[in-house]
């Protein structure tokens with residue numbers, strides 16, 4: 001039985017830079033996980049609607065679920081973030 005792997009990404013400093021420009025190397029990583037059949041989520045400390053607005057701008061709203069970082073419904077298997085954190089089972093600082 002295969003369990004779907006959940007991969008999560010932070011927003012600020014991870015998917016967009018300090019000038020709100022997309023960080024394509026990380027967005028491409030997100031797209032790669034999605035194309036491999038992973039469930040991809042995005043979450044920010046700025047809240048769910050902020051997360052949704054950025055995900056929308058990046059054109060990712062059809063393939064990711066958006067959450068507030070402090071209120072995730074489950075622990076992602078892998079979490080990518082520009083800060084050290086312990087959100088996922090495995091946390092990768094990028």
Ligand SMILES: [Mg+2]
Pocket residue numbers: 010011012013014081082083
């Ligand atoms: Mg960040």
